[in-house]
Amino acid sequence: xxxxxxxxxxxxxxxxxxxxxxxxxxxxxxxxxxxxxxxxxxxxxxxxxxxxxxxxxxxxxxxxxxxxxxxxxxxxxxxxxxxxxxxxxxxxxxxxxxxxxxxxxxxxxxxxxxxxxxxxxxxxxxxxxxxxxxxxxxxxxxxxxxxxxxxxxxxxxxxxxxxxxxxxxxxxxxxxxxxxxxxxxxxxxxxxxxxxxxxxxxxxxxxxxxxxxxxxxxxxxxxxxxxxxxxxxxxxxxxxxx
Amino acid sequence: xxxxxxxxxxxxxxxxxxxxxxxxxxxxxxxxxxxxxxxxxxxxxxxxxxxxxxxxxxxxxxxxxxxxxxxxxxxxxxxxxxxxxxxxxxxxxxxxxxxxxx
Numbered sequence: 001x002x003x004x005x006x007x008x009x010x011x012x013x014x015x016x017x018x019x020x021x022x023x024x025x026x027x028x029x030x031x032x033x034x035x036x037x038x039x040x041x042x043x044x045x046x047x048x049x050x051x052x053x054x055x056x057x058x059x060x061x062x063x064x065x066x067x068x069x070x071x072x073x074x075x076x077x078x079x080x081x082x083x084x085x086x087x088x089x090x091x092x093x094x095x096x097x098x099x100x101x102x103x104x105x106x107x108x109x110x111x112x113x114x115x116x117x118x119x120x121x122x123x124x125x126x127x128x129x130x131x132x133x134x135x136x137x138x139x140x141x142x143x144x145x146x147x148x149x150x151x152x153x154x155x156x157x158x159x160x161x162x163x164x165x166x167x168x169x170x171x172x173x174x175x176x177x178x179x180x181x182x183x184x185x186x187x188x189x190x191x192x193x194x195x196x197x198x199x200x201x202x203x204x205x206x207x208x209x210x211x212x213x214x215x216x217x218x219x220x221x222x223x224x225x226x227x228x229x230x231x232x233x234x235x236x237x238x239x240x241x242x
Numbered sequence: 243x244x245x246x247x248x249x250x251x252x253x254x255x256x257x258x259x260x261x262x263x264x265x266x267x268x269x270x271x272x273x274x275x276x277x278x279x280x281x282x283x284x285x286x287x288x289x290x291x292x293x294x295x296x297x298x299x300x301x302x303x304x305x306x307x308x309x310x311x312x313x314x315x316x317x318x319x320x321x322x323x324x325x326x327x328x329x330x331x332x333x334x335x336x337x338x339x340x341x342x343x344x
Contacts, residue, residue, distance in 0.1 A: 094270070095287050100268055173336030183296050186296060218294055
């Protein structure tokens with residue numbers, strides 16, 4: 001039997017595998033999606049604005065910050081601060097998407113850049129974990145992204161509709177779904193004792209940053225500190241050997 | 243179902259800077275050397291970012307999150323199953339918060 005669709009069926013398998021892999025964290029995404037929808041209503045966004053923001057911006061932490069700045073009267077809407085805060089809160093994505101380069105051939109980078117739109121903490125984490133075991137692909141990344149997008153969008157709209165009937169996710173421990181899954185992913189990436197120091201540096205810098213700065217600075221600060229520590233150690237070791 | 247030009251511009255601006263940053267990381271990484279320090283640095287980012295994402299959520303002043311982290315980590319090492327680790331973490335943090343609060 002000829003297999004004209006061999007390539008595309010492998011791609012579809014990867015896409016579905018990526019979507020499946022994101023189910024554990026989609027629990028957290030959904031819980032916070034409901035809360036965001038509810039808060040967006042309180043902040044005075046219309047349903048259309050909720051759908052535009054979730055569909056186009058598609059960045060949870062930036063959207064939570066935006067609600068603090070939002071005003072129901074258009075004339076007093078702080079457009080500049082809204083855009084600037086989205087930029088600042090999302091700076092950590094520079095680090096995240098940089099690590100995805102091995103998935104893209106250099107010739108196809110334009111399309112790759114556009115597909116970064118669907119990158120979230122969740123499908124990024126699943127994809128780099130798969131890459132560390134020799135797997136991972138653009139289709140896998142996109143499957144997780146579509147999964148996250150759908151669960152974010154549907155729960156935002158649901159939360160908006162339900163209004164204040166929504167519980168705080170931490171009451172049911174749902175805030176921890178994200179932490180528990182990412183911790184397990186980190187354990188799965190363990191290669192050797194050489195990983196210990198960079199991870200420890202990242203954790204300590206992140207804890208120190210989180211206790212002094214609000215927002216997502218701890219991810220950027222810890223990620224930079226830990227990765228530089230790892231690179232310095234690795235390069236030094238090679239220099240010693242040669 | 244309505245919006246204002248101001249809200250539309252704000253949302254569009256937020257969307258554009260977000261995709262610019264996300265695309266920027268990939269495009270900048272493409273300009274880095276494939277060997278040596280830069281390559282080593284890129285290789286160490288995933289673990290460091292995950293550690294930085296997780297660590298502050300475990301150190302909250304209450305031992306509930308630490309207990310739940312040990313439960314989730316232990317279940318993951320035993321089963322190598324992410325969903326089981328997630329479920330164990332959520333259940334453990336729920337119970338620990340309940341018991342520690344009383």
